[in-house]
Amino acid sequence: MSRIGNAPITIPEGVEVIIQKGGDYNHQHVVATGPKGTLERSIRHGVNAVLADGVINFTRDNEQKQTKSYHGLYRSLVAGMVEGVSEGFKKELEIVGIGYRAESQGDKIIFSLGYSHKIELVPPEGVTITIDDQTRVSVEGIDKQLVGETAAKIRSFRKPEPYKGKGVRYKDEQIRRKSVKTA
Numbered sequence: 001m002s003r004i005g006n007a008p009i010t011i012p013e014g015v016e017v018i019i020q021k022g023g024d025y026n027h028q029h030v031v032a033t034g035p036k037g038t039l040e041r042s043i044r045h046g047v048n049a050v051l052a053d054g055v056i057n058f059t060r061d062n063e064q065k066q067t068k069s070y071h072g073l074y075r076s077l078v079a080g081m082v083e084g085v086s087e088g089f090k091k092e093l094e095i096v097g098i099g100y101r102a103e104s105q106g107d108k109i110i111f112s113l114g115y116s117h118k119i120e121l122v123p124p125e126g127v128t129i130t131i132d133d134q135t136r137v138s139v140e141g142i143d144k145q146l147v148g149e150t151a152a153k154i155r156s157f158r159k160p161e162p163y164k165g166k167g168v169r170y171k172d173e174q175i176r177r178k179s180v181k182t183a
Contacts, residue, residue, distance in 0.1 A: 005047075005071035005075045006058070009075070010055055011055070014034055014035055015032060015033070015082055017032050017033075017051060017082065018030070018031045019049050019050075019056075027042045028049055030078055032078070032082050034082075035086065036086065036087070037085055037126075046062065046064075046067040047059075047070050049074070056078060058074060084143060084144055089142070089144050092171040093137040093138075093151060093171065094137075095111075095167075096160070096165055096166055097113070098166075100113050100158070100166065101135060102134060102137055104129070108120050109129050109137075113157055119157050121153070124150060126146055127140070129150070137154060162177055162178040
């Protein structure tokens with residue numbers, strides 16, 4: 001019994017969810033529309049979404065291991081869609097280090113992170129990146145996966161190192177510091 005899959009999703013005010021059959025393999029197709037935008041996702045066979053009285057419930061057709069795992073997965077994905085179109089998602093990053101900074105030029109973001117070259121990033125469609133005082137970067141959007149991937153990509157440009165803590169880190173991330181070797 002999936003605890004996550006059995007939990008109902010309540011639809012907030014101003015969000016409209018449509019569940020319809022169709023697509024290439026006659027899967028269920030969920031479309032969530034809200035004040036921030038529209039997201040859609042197909043649901044595999046074996047897991048069914050039912051919309052009734054402003055609540056979405058998920059059921060499964062059988063008790064196979066694969067179907068059980070998809071039950072919780074699709075419930076979480078649709079819950080993220082509903083939250084994204086109503087409130088949106090935001091990841092904040094900090095740039096730590098002397099001379100490390102970010103700046104925006106038109107539609108791209110330029111990072112100076114101690115390398116011999118600058119790193120350019122064009123944000124994917126549906127994601128907005130804002131820069132505060134050259135050392136704080138905010139990644140915002142309605143798609144939870146896309147926001148997380150973009151923030152992880154920015155962090156991967158220069159991961160925080162354990163001796164001085166220099167690099168790009170998430171806002172509340174704790175870096176395990178190592179002591180310097182003694183002779």
